[in-house]
Amino acid sequence: MSNITKSSKGQRQIPGTEGKSKISEKKSNLLAIATTNVISVPPTMSIIEGVEMMSKHSFRRLPITDPGNKKLLGIVTITDVINMMGGGSRYNLVTKRHKGSLLSALNDEIRAIASEKVDCLTPATSIQDAICLLVESGHGSFPITNPDNTIAGIVTEYDIMRMLANTVSDLTVDEIMTKRPKVVAPNVPISHVTKQMVDHDYRRLPVVKDDLLIGMITATDIMGYIGGGKVFSNMNTGSVDEVLNLPVRELMAATNIRTMTPGKRIDEVAREMLEFGIGAFPVIDNGKLTGIVTEFDLVKALAEDM
Incomplete structure (x- = not known):
């Protein structure tokens, strides 16, 4: 388990922010902006129980800890779930170990799809360093671990954006x-979406018909289909193909799509994203989809304006 810590030569500055950080000393403590009441699960919990928990609480990641000493053993993310659903190498769990039976695979232990090698921050890591590492790595979060490898907290790009939302920026969405x-x-079948998400590190894809945006399909939609139990009511054989062959329209979020205009200031967009609790806005110009702006895009841009 690797710990990412502050450089011995001092704080790692985001390019272009040297000498103009607006983070106060009061807020320089990483744990002050992180979630410290972290829910973790044992490695023997079933995959379906873990996915149900993630779906219920809208978690994108779930730390796995030793039930005795509470030390961090790994982490399961929403990407790991999508990977198992035809997106990547974890799909082998379904096709090989469980002979194509999704029902059987979902009852396997959650450590079967977890990542054991986890980059972690420490409570001493500065917020500036945490932002820098998040932007450089593209990770959506970092666990924060104590010297004994127990979990002190977890910091996400949402936490960072919440802190940066009052930063004034002249940058616009476009x-x-x-x-x-x-x-x-x-x-298109769900299998196409899960492959695209894993191959290109996407969390969501706009759904378009005749050049018009009609919905969004997100990793959360797919996980919720499993964790909310709908997958079982629509399943006859238990085969993973029954789910992966479903068309996108069966799972996508198609109502009340919130969109953004290309000329809007990004600090205003960040506040709207926090208000509505969503991770991305499709960008519409003259009635057509021209782009997408995500939580990560905003964190990266606002951090450069600190």
Whole structure:
């Protein structure tokens, strides 16, 4: 288990922020902005129990700890769940170990899909360093561990954005958004979406028909389909193909899609994202999808304005 700590030569500054940090000394303590009441699970918990917990609490990650000494053993993320659902190497758990039976695979132990090698911060890590590492790595979160490898907290890009939301920025959405994002049609199978998400590190994909945005398919939608139990009511054979062959329109969030305009200031966008509790906005210009702006995009851009 590796610990990422502050450089012995001093704080690692985000390029362009030297000498102009607006983070007060009062807020320089990483644990002050992190979640410290962290829910963790034992490695023997079933995958379905873990996914149900993640879905119920809207977690994107779930630390795995030793039930005796509470030391961190690994972590399961929403990406690991998508990976298991046809997105990547964890799909082998279903196809090989459980002969294509999703029901059987979901009852396997959660450590079967967990990542054991976890980069961690320490309570002494500065907020500036945490932001720098999050931006450099592209990770959505870092566990914070004590010297004995027990969990002190977890800091996410949402926590960072909440802290940075009052930063004033002249940047607009069109300057930081992903232009011409990858999209999917409503009739493509879920297997296509899970593969795209894992291969390109996406958490969501716009669903487009006849050049018009009709919905979003997110990793949370797919996890919620499993964790909320709907997958079992719609399953006849227990085969993973029954789920992976479903068209996107069956799972996507298609109502009340909140969108953004390209000329809006990013600090205003960050506050709206926090208000509505969502991780991304499709960007619409003249009625057409021209981009997507995410939580990570905002954290990266606002941090450079600190």
